[in-house]
Amino acid sequence: FSNRYDRMAHTVVADSGYGSEENYRFMSENGMEAYVKYNYFHMEQRPRFKPDPFKAENFYYNEEHDFCICPMGQRMRRIGTRNVKTASGYVSENARYRAVRCEGCPLRCRCFKAKGNRTIELNHRLRQYKRRAKELLCSEKGLKHRGQRCIEPEAVFGQIKNNMNYKRFRHFGKDKVFMDFAFLAIAFNIKKMCAKLTKEGMNWLIRLFYKLTTAVFRCWEHINQRNLQKIAA
Known part of the structure; x- marks a missing residue:
């Protein structure tokens, strides 16, 4: 986020896997509102939850x-x-x-x-970071952020991992994994756009987009083959 927008995010919403002291401290020192869960947060919200006095x-x-x-x-x-x-x-x-x-x-x-x-x-x-995180998460604004996180990113990852059966990256290395996920994100967005256009009765636009995309890839493949022939010569 900082590399792309040249600034730190003002609000951070994340699951309990990111609720570590290192992350909380980084967000606190950079002036971020940390709506980040910690371990056992969901358990504490249950009506029948009773803290273990021996812990x-x-x-x-x-x-x-x-x-x-x-x-x-x-x-x-x-x-x-x-x-x-x-x-x-x-x-x-x-x-x-x-x-x-x-x-x-x-x-x-x-x-x-x-x-x-x-x-x-x-x-x-x-412990101080957790108390502050609990105050934010249980506030009206925190409830809104928690609800949005469940709908927006979690649904997408559920579609990718379960419906599309994409559970492992096909490449190794940071750059290759980034490329792998970028292609997956592009494909997912195209699929979502096509579903929306079909629902709105705009199938002709999908066919046009498909033809344009096919033409672009064919041109790219032709140019790539010519470059390879020049290199071989």
Whole structure:
């Protein structure tokens, strides 16, 4: 988008596969409204959904004093930070917290099965991005964008993958894959245009377009053969 229009997009709508800290941070730093879902977003929207109190991301966190509270009410102190590097080279910071005394806890069998005291990791930056994303996605504007995404791009990919049975690219390499998908997009748009013209009773225009397209390809093939003959000579 930036290469084509020489600017960043103001609004971004994407599925949960793009809801990573790296993407959220990039959009935040470039002033984009990120209507991008994260993992378990759809699950959270279900009426019967109840958050698991034993998952680390659901523990109460005191931002002022930097500690967590486990389901039993025990304070978990900060013991350090672990850096995680992704395949793209982005580094995430995970804060580590450890309980002081888990032995004899009546909830231990439901909380964790390892020996010693429980240790958890929290990515505070990602949690902030997720909260902001949830606010945007659940807003009136967010509901509109989510509805449009399901209708516009998802329907096209459904047609291509299932009805046209195009599930794998035929070439390797970025440039060849780009060319492969470009031809597929052109064919899909022509097919859509022909269906619309047929519905409107304009079959004569389809036949004319077919003749023009055939003539162009024949001319191109003739010119290409002449060039090959010159090269061979």
